[in-house]
Amino acid sequence: MHELSVCQALLAQVEQVARENAAHSVEKVVLRIGPLSGVEPRLLQDAFPIARAGTVAAGAELVIEELPLTVRCQNCGTETAAAPNRLICGACGDWHTQLISGDELLLASVELTKA
Amino acid sequence: MCDTCGCNITPGNKHLVEAGGKLAHSQDGKAAVEVLHGLLGENDRQAAHNREHLEKHGVLAINLMSSPGAGKTALLEATIAAMKDELRIAVIEGDLETENDAERIRAQGVPAIQITTGSACHLDAHMVHDALHHLDLSKIDLLFIENVGNLVCPASFDLGQHRNVVLLSVTEGDDKPAKYPVMFRAADLLLLTKSDLLAVLDDFEPARAEQHLRQLATAAPVLQLSARKGAGMDAWFGWLRAETAARRDAARKLRPAAKVSGVLRI
Numbered sequence: 001m002h003e004l005s006v007c008q009a010l011l012a013q014v015e016q017v018a019r020e021n022a023a024h025s026v027e028k029v030v031l032r033i034g035p036l037s038g039v040e041p042r043l044l045q046d047a048f049p050i051a052r053a054g055t056v057a058a059g060a061e062l063v064i065e066e067l068p069l070t071v072r073c074q075n076c077g078t079e080t081a082a083a084p085n086r087l088i089c090g091a092c093g094d095w096h097t098q099l100i101s102g103d104e105l106l107l108a109s110v111e112l113t114k115a
Numbered sequence: 116m117c118d119t120c121g122c123n124i125t126p127g128n129k130h131l132v133e134a135g136g137k138l139a140h141s142q143d144g145k146a147a148v149e150v151l152h153g154l155l156g157e158n159d160r161q162a163a164h165n166r167e168h169l170e171k172h173g174v175l176a177i178n179l180m181s182s183p184g185a186g187k188t189a190l191l192e193a194t195i196a197a198m199k200d201e202l203r204i205a206v207i208e209g210d211l212e213t214e215n216d217a218e219r220i221r222a223q224g225v226p227a228i229q230i231t232t233g234s235a236c237h238l239d240a241h242m243v244h245d246a247l248h249h250l251d252l253s254k255i256d257l258l259f260i261e262n263v264g265n266l267v268c269p270a271s272f273d274l275g276q277h278r279n280v281v282l283l284s285v286t287e288g289d290d291k292p293a294k295y296p297v298m299f300r301a302a303d304l305l306l307l308t309k310s311d312l313l314a315v316l317d318d319f320e321p322a323r324a325e326q327h328l329r330q331l332a333t334a335a336p337v338l339q340l341s342a343r344k345g346a347g348m349d350a351w352f353g354w355l356r357a358e359t360a361a362r363r364d365a366a367r368k369l370r371p372a373a374k375v376s377g378v379l380r381i
Contacts, residue, residue, distance in 0.1 A: 002237055002268040010154050017148055027145060031154070038271035038297040039154075071332065085296040087332035097332040105154045105271075111147045 003043040006105075007051035013107050018056045023112035026057035030109045034067040034102035035084050041066060069102035158272055161240035165247060165275025172252040173366030175359045176260060178274055180298065181282035182291075183264030186308040186342060188216045190282065191259055193342040195223040198352060202256045202359060207246045209238040209263045216261065226250060237268035240275055257359050266291070270298040278303045278358060285309050285319040292327035300331040304338065304354060311341040 010029070018026055033041055041064045048062045071082045073089035079100060080090030088095045153159060169176050179187050188208075195204050206227045208216040217229035228246040230238060243260060250258070260276060262269040281302035283291050286309060292299035299305070305328055307321055325337045338354070340347030 002235075002271060005235070005239075006154055006271075009157055012157065013150070013152060013154070017150055021146060021148055023146070028147075036297055036300065038267070085293040085327075086330050087296075087300070088330055095329045095332050096334075099332070107150045107152050107154055109147055109149045109151075111145060113145050 004047040006039055007047040011051050011055050014057050014110055015055055017110045018112055021112060022115050024115040026060040026110055026112045028061045028111035030063045032065045032067055032104050032106040032108045034104040035069050036103040037105040039105055067101055067104055070100040071097035072100050073097050158240045161244055162273035162275040165240055165244055173363045174252050174255050174258050175362035176258045176276040178260050178262055178276035178279050180262045180269050182266050185282040185284040187261050187282055188219055190342045192223055195225055199225060203254055204257045205250050205255045207260045209261060232263060236263055236265050237272050238262050238274055239272045243274045266295040266298045270301050280304045282306045282308050285313050285316055289319045289324040290327055296331050299328055300333055302335045305335055307339045309341055310339040310346055311344040
């Protein structure tokens, strides 16, 4: 539901990167998003064309790399894949785990054409 | 993981992404710029500023989150009535429309600032910052920020709070932590509210709610209470006393330093 405001924050950052690099247009924006970020990649894709209109990224493509959900067990030390509502150790079942990857909401890179 | 300082750039890929590196520029005048910033960096910066401001005054800020109607405002009314003589309390209220909740809080004799978000489904750090300017922080020990009733979006926005308290009323399903993991995983304390109704509800099992919470790999304590009937409130008050005392001690340690160093994340 808040994907449009996330998208607007994204565009503000992209515009800043474009300014810093004296770019006249942005071709591609790459994000890295984990399943626990609270942001739905598909909704972000829907919101992007609305948010990019009138900006330096008006013609940009949005690429979203979805990151895996991985936890490390504090009991047995194993790293296993997890689901958003099941973050326990996949090996021994202990819930004392640490999130290794999965809550990212990152602007990874911007591809731009210099003026 | 750290999403602000660029630590994802490893010795293995550094030469590729640095200026002049293979991936930094392609041959047709196009350039790929590695950024690696959190998308909500602007909000996070403002939240860090809010937190620093609160900490300078020794104020403990609690972000109260739940679905609409779980009893956030009723909990605050009962908490203020019981604790206003020992703690100086203030409240920031977030709702889409109306001053109703702020008026309920003011009727308890403490300051309340209403934020009406229009159609926005969550509070963000900038809204809270504006509200903070209407409060005299030197006269507050405990600040409650009652977020918009919503189990989805508020979880994604840091406001500058110290603790997240999430309410789950027993008239909802005990599997809510499994359905809304991002929210419940963020909780530092889970309150099972309206516990007086457990006697007439045969489908809400507090132990099951806690099991679902543990599946999210969190050690957050779970308390059962009823603000209306006063049951279980002492444990909640005890938690608040311990947290405010810890915050006050931290502020005291902060004060002797010549100046507070800026720890804003860029």
